Amino acid sequence: MPTRRSTLTWKSLWLGALVLVLAAIPSVTSASGTLRMAIVADAESLDPILPSDNPSIWTMLLVFDQLVRSGVDGKSIEPGLAQKWEISKDGKTYTFHLRKAQFSKGDPVTVDDVVYSLERARGEKSRWASFFRPIDSVKALDAGTVQITLKEAFSPFLANLALFSASIVPKAVAEQAGDEFATKPVGSGPFMLERWDKGSRIVLAKNPHYWQAGKPHLDQVEFQIIGEDNTRMLKVQAGEVDVAADVPANMLQTLRGQKDLRVQIVDQYRSDFVNFNTTKTPFTDKKIRQAMNLAVDRAALIKAVLYGSGLPENTYLPKGMKYWDPGVKAYPFDLAQAKKLIAESSKPQGFPAELMVQSGDTAFNQVAVILQDQWKAIGITVKITQIEGGAHWDTTKKMEYDLATQYMTSDTIDPDQLTGFAVVNPGRAKAFYTGYTNPEVNALFERARTTPDGPAREAIYKKMQAIVKDDAPFVYLYSIPARYVYRAPVKGFAVLPTGNYRLEEVSLTK
């Protein structure tokens, strides 16, 4: 029979232990001036010329500056480290006048650093060299001026200079660090890398020498890497982070309902399709491709998969991008016309097809099921095959598929990159591995590259978009906006259409 004294002793021991544990629990509120942001994946490398993943890119854009950068509207080019610039009449010579700026360690940004960085960006080690292939030479004219000469006029060039891969790095530091630069980057951007716990978090501190006076307002930014959607949303709901990226569409309602949270939905440069393998019958038949587009009820797709947050896609270019043509009408949902086209096509009885979907992608899986149902109405029986992301991409590149869900995003604000990738063949990617080839489109693409920005170039792009819409090498799906959620005290947080965010503008109110 336990004595009262021994019970009391046990109880007080437990109580004591509990008190100790509770006392050791650190506070979850942040130090003032630290923005905690939950992101989806870790950066792979912070050396501008290497990585291709978004977390790396968006982090580098906070640590480095480029000569120019894209405006907040995602369409224009605004000054970066270059205060102003001139372009020669023949479009081959660009002269940049640098502003006074310093790297985070205090050393000034010199014209030698600029020349070095650009040569590095187009050099052997750079995985982005192709974007700088038009460059013939990079020269320092004087201590504050750098001149770039191109082999021939190339309109997308300024946009390419705004790419993170053209970031200006300190020559001495980069040369000495070698491979280590990827984990110990030094730049002149608003923030500098303080700490990187791989797989767990990235901590940036304010760059005390940043050239924009008074910015950033924050002392520190802490990116917490939380891949699991639900967990990430729980973090912001619980107040453990201030901002959470990539809100799943089905959580919009819940989050909007929480008084201390704000949801931000912005256009992003992303296009979603179901690609046709146009080299395989019956997808060689344009009538079938058009019919399959007409049989899709995009409004229903958007409602079911995006919970209403999205718009039907009308062309291959993302909504809002420079030269995106709102005048091209999206394929309407017209079952009658679709059936008519099928009847006139090479397979009037319908046919079976296989739709390849990335297994980990919830939205695409839902889209696949809906499309399977919608295409039944025109006699097409679709078998859905789920396949892991990497294998899906591999199979796509080998063109061993019938139909495949795909999306593309743009690294630059110029439509040249996406056009060259998605609709030009022969080209970089066999028209997004659809095998689609239209000599007129190819010719227009080449012409657009040498036509300076303006109404003439816009007209070329309008024509391309109209042709590609009609040729329908893909099923056009929808424009997905980027979805972020943040807590009320966060002010000034805005995501650009290129996906990155200018955290130097953000402040935390009490």
Place this chain on the structure above:
Amino acid sequence: MIPVLWGVTLVVFFMVRLIPGDPASLMLGQRGTPDEIARLRAQLGLEEPLYRQYGRFLGGLVTGELGRSIRHVQPVMQLIGERLPVTMFLLAFSALMAVVVSVPLAVLGAVRPGSIWDQVVRACFTLSLSMPAFWIGLLLLLLLSLRFGVFPVSGAGSGILDRAWHLCLPALTMALSISAILIRNLRGSIAALLTADYVRTARAKGLPERAVLAKHVLRNVALTGITVLGVHMGWLVGGTVVVEAVFAIPGLGGLMVSSIYARDYPVVQGLALAFAVLVILINLATDLSYRLLDPRVQLG
């Protein structure tokens, strides 16, 4: 042990390369042109014939070198070393919690079979057995992190106490997933032992019930209990993959998943070996603990 480990390297090496998808192509993403991809592959040594790549890998193993990660350009050993402590802590904590949860409940069920408590416990844990760990984890997060704010949502913390606090829910999730089997097993063993002759003798001698349980029954049940726990701990090593994803814990499980997706062959190979070694060590520990518990057991 060596043949097992060698077998693991062989299977993993070739299996991971059989999966379609190429690390260079995945790294460069959509913008990689065929020549850029070919160049990167050559740079990474992926163009060499397979047997030579395998040979190099084995050769490296002998000197304790696991190669460099394709994605991170860091030595694999370093990557694993950074994350091993977290996963080990999680595994140990989960095992501890499994024992803390299972033993009292098993005793309760064995001592009062058929009672309302016994039935409730059995029902609850059968339920937890059929719920995926993912789901249990999320429910715990919703309840204890969001609703009541008792535990943090994610991360592994730093410092022993902070880490324990962060890993409470993940450990509980893992513990719950194996507790059902542990409880059932223990309960059965205890119930059987309670009718053993020496137990009746002890009772006849006037030993209080609590002492009977503690000194005689539990000691003898510990053997089977440890066996079951040992087997399931091996299973738990694989379970870290799911739990680390749900709770955003920077451990080996999360690294394994992301490396497979990226086809980061050296890391996948290194991790498979690490996991194999862990499981072997757990089995070894189980065997050794027999000896401690029951001096009659001969090892070897």
